Amino acid sequence: MAYEFDWTVLITYKQLLIDGFMMTLKLSIIGIFFSFFIGIFVGLARVSNNFFLSLSGTYYVEFFRNIPLIVQMFFIYFSFTLTDAFPFLETFGNAIGVEHHNEFFSALIALITYTSTYVAEAIRAGIQSLPKGQMEAAKTIGMNYVQAMYHVVFPQALKMVWGPITSQFLNLIKNSSLAMTIGVAELTFQTQEIDSLTFRGFEAATAVTILYLFLTLATAYTMSLINRYALIKTQNNSGGTV
């Protein structure tokens, strides 16, 4: 069983790999952005004192967390035509240079809903792990709930759960490879493409593995930079001892 390695396929088909990398990058960046903010809102809803608000937050989290991501993607993609229902997605897709809007946005929405539940759980855990005295002390000096949450509790909680949130973002980057099952041309899809064009799956998979490693390491490094330069300030301002 002789197998001759031929790494020149990577140079011949480098455009495919670059396109795939850009597509993965787009999915990851937009996904991380939205899942972070939706996660924060759902997490805050879960810890709120309003009974029905926190119940709705629990529904959101339990529902989207317990259904596999691939099922969510298939459900959105095969049951609906997103661009018919929401025409603004077409404009948005054109603006960021995506050709197949339905596939891209189905994958993106599934990624956002799936990851935002984990972010929400992390935020909730962070807020609940802070001592209750923080909230009470902030209220004694005349802040209302929103001010106390914004200035005192939330910055400390965010700093505390930055590690878990980072790992959820890395999971989002890795999970974006599932978009290939509904036909989004991202990195893993291009591996299969090169494999079926040249029957050189081994070389393509090696290159893609290295690209994924690069992407996850770069994200982890960026998040630690944010932690060092942006979040430490909030800690000093609020005087927390986290």
Next chain:
Amino acid sequence: MNEKITLYFAKHKILFILLNLTYIIVLAKAFQMIAYPSADFSSALTFDRIHFMLFGLEDEIGGLMLTFYLAFVAIILSFIGGSLLGIARWSGIKIISIPATMFIELFRALPHIMVIFWVFFALPIFFGVFFGVKVTSSALTSAIIAFTLFESAHIAEIVRAGLNSIPKGQFEAAKTLGMNSWQVFIHIILPQAYRRMIPSILSQFVSLFKDTSLVYVIGVVEFFRAATIINNRIYMSFEILSFIAIVYFLCAFTLSKIATQLEKKVEKQLNS
């Protein structure tokens, strides 16, 4: 007002469950009316199709049963593999800790789907080139190997964290009793560490159960693949996919509730 509602439902748990159930049914029905008014569940989900999705064909295991089988085998294997890797990384003996660290970091950085592809497509080539052995494995075997590799790396990190959380005084106290290192490890450290790890390992197993749907890509006819096979034939995606979403939800939700209960139990034991 809010406290009153919370207290009332804490007392009457059955009422709370009933309220949730009605709420969920109303929401689901409203969603279906708005999003997909022409849904026809009774003609999409006949007895034969549901039977195929849950149990597969008559003479072979398939469907939801195969999902459970796959998850069960992968859980046992990855628990053993993850424990060994985690202990190897934690041990600090360079000959075993460096390869273990490399293995763990590599598999934690790879997407799950890539691991499945590697095992299914690239591993036979790899063995052929470097060892001259011809390896052929079925899709199911590849899936089990891929899950074991991937999940062991994740569980190894949990095991390492659990072992690190044991205070140093435990070692010293056990050593003063006259135990050697091996005895200390087996009788003192490991039991305590495993008790602390139970919640995280269980939630990892829940995510493994959800991830079994990924073997769809290499053609193992488990629950999700069975559903897509039926969907490709009759093309009633809304009905079929909402059915499998509900079944997945019920299984994963039950598992994660059991995990939460165990977590509470463990916390009580640790605090007492």
